Amino acid sequence: MSFSAFFRQTGVSMDDVEVGAMLSRRTLFLLFGAILAMTSSAGRADAQKQILAKPTMPTRFTVTEEGTAGKPDIVLLPGLTSSRRVWAAEAARLAPSYQLHLVQINGFAGQPAGVNATSEKLLSAIVEELHGYIASRKIRPVVIGHSLGGLLTLMLARRYPGDLSKMVIVDALPFYGLMFGPQATVESVRPTATAMRNGAMAQTSAQRAVSAKQTADFLVLNAKGRELVAADSFSSDPGVFARMMYEDLQTDLRPELATIKMSALALYAFDPTLTFPNGVKPTREMADSITSAAYETMPNAELVRVDYSRHFIMFDQPGRLHNLIREFVSRPNGGGPVP
Template sequence: MRKLMPRAHLFAVVMAVLTAIGVFSGGAHAADRMTVTVTGKGPDVVLIPGLASSAEVWDATVKQLSTSHRVHVVQVAGFAGAPVGGNAEGPVVEPLVEAVDAYIKANQLKAPAIIGHSMGGFTGLLLAQRHPEDVGRLMIVDSLPFFSLLFSRTATPESVRPQAAAMRDATVAMSAENFASQQAMAAPRYVKSPEGQALMLAWSKASSQSVVGRAMYDLLTTDARSGLAGVKAPTTLLYPFDPAMGAPVTMIEKIYADAYAGLPAVALKRVDDSRHFIMLDQPKAFADAVEVFLK
């Protein structure tokens, strides 16, 4: 795991890298919500990171795929030190879906494979529902079609909206010190290794609290289950299991199976000894799953 560089130098280095390896444009709308770095040649694969994450989360996957694929790595505006841009106010997730669609169409990508982690997986799912022509196949890495199912199996967007709004407002309003402390306490639940936890914490601390809070609200109040039956792209769901989660494996399996019951021919694959960041906790298992997915 490479050491994260100081934030003060990050933007200049990223700009240099973008110039060196190329950036595809999706027009003003897409560029305002995200940036995309492109490496390699071959069939197109789009990688979308999760909430408050850096595009660096995909570094090993880019290395794996760029010898045989053209890999497009999304960086969401406002996350991990990226300029806030068009995410300065209002919804985050649905505009991101439209930005990815604009990017795919502007650059004439032909039904690329989409791989998304967490919020990125949810973005890919909405893209497959609303712009099916954009998605050749879809891999969702530990995400749900309705995140509030984690609170209650009977949750609805309406029932969770007050709680989601309170969580959003608290995230936006808390001090940077309290936000960092909260993220530090949460990190072990999401990543097993100290190195992975350090990366997650650095990305979170460098993220705009406003963008994080509003994106979280979007995830908690958007229920994509009604559109699952219309998804035509072959879909793989990777989900983690670790005994430290405190729940039996049968319960974890049921949560994901029930959530995606309406998705035709979805392939569910459990990755053991992993938490939320599967690509960091079990890099070989993740790489193997990606290879199978793209065959």
Template sequence: MNNFTLRFAVAVLAPLAILQPTAGHCAPAPAASAAPAQGEVRMDHISVTEIGKGSPIILIPGLSSPRAVWDGVVPTLAKTHRVVLVQVNGFAGDDAGANLKPGVLDGIVADLHAYVARNRLQGAAVVGHSMGGLVGLMLAKAQPGDVGKLMIVDSLPWYGMLFGPTATVEAVTPQAAAMRDRFTASYGKPDPAANQALAARFALRPDAQAKVAGWMGKTDVRVSAEAMYEDMITDLRGDMGKIATPITMLYPTSAALPKAVAEPLYSAAYKDAPHATLVEVPDSAHFIMLDQPELFLKTVTAFAG
């Protein structure tokens, strides 16, 4: 992978954080678990809170991100929608629960389906950022009735596409395992400066970078490591043609990530999806909702209907 491809990859997906030399030390020190939020439903792999009434919209954050990543859109959505806010156990200071064992992504999907079934949310609009976008695709594949429409915020059906057109899951898996192990070994060795440096790659605005760095510092690195590993070896490219769910895919562009580079990658990734629409969001990085909050709010509101 050449230097530009590596920089591009880091800008695209948060799991690539660990490719950077300092990233192995960005785990938080062990701390007491955060108290459950009022009305929060705890499950094996996720927790869920709700606000508002109306047609349901489910918001799934990405790697190391809390449900607070959606704070800029929730108040508006809740005026006309039942907003379902997901958080992965082990992120935002939560107890890791079952996420200290393999099967994190499948467990998240299973918990989401159980929640949808129990609360009769079939056909919900679903929005997923980064790893949450992959989870949204996994849910649409496994339980198509659960997802009426899907918005993906800067994610790919297979992370390994960033290694080039000839990359395979088999070739990427040993690297992914080594990264997971190195990242897990950094548990209890916090490095706020490294978090800030990584956050600067994921967001353009200083206030956004501060939020992202803070979220990294509260994440159980053991959960992030396993989730990152599973993200890297999950390849849904062969399933895209079977996912009939309408997909709106938002991707960032900036001086560091020009459209001439980004557009072909995302177009190739979603070319087999029968109902996919790609939307460029200029002057943004991986955390589109933080870099372009007004445009993101407008786009998500229109998507929710």
């Protein structure tokens, strides 16, 4: 099923929302999918230990620990429908120097949904359990989040600033509704967000398979990465995906970014080979403008564009990603145990 057919099925008229002239109906859904991140394949090696923090045992996600005990801590958060494997290559590079905590949200990439299957306000609930996990471990980590994981990182930093030493945001915006146009608001996006949620929940298995492949082809340049993206997208719980996508579109953190004082690195992708389905080619200036406007009130955010990459920088530019993370994390005031 094409994305234009998806919109016809859900009854969404893109004329009902103010969309930038550069975006066609099909383009908007693809671009929104790219920003939201459908990634990777499920699971880690059987030998890895799944950690349930005590006494606050997470019910919204699981965590595996890797790396070197006693070293500074890093928490890695994947995006919408992603397994923790999206961070596999980067985790292997960081492991000798850091204690790693790799999160996977329940309901994504084949992991049982559990309480996420019926709960409302999922993003807020996940942030609370992340706080509980960090507090119970008595750590003050660097938190690195991709896409939806980046939004969760910002929410955690706003609500519990003492939990993080610094953060890295990988191709995420504080308000995804900006992809509907620079004047978009939570209210103006709500009708389309509702229709997208309901349409996603109504898709058949065959329709989800086609959508997963189309989205993966748009999200990633790397061939193996595309396979992982499509596999995790298809194996995710449709209800959890749909409701979390809706919450994502209905969360605007821009008014509160000025309160987040810690050091932050925000990476964003640009691919000069990309052409939207309507024939428009994005420019570096367009990518710079969207990102700088989104983060303009966040005082200590350093914005870095990563060229020749689509949404999954960890697949398309893994070396560049690692060098940027390593340099930023190793600066003074990095993560470490709570005194």
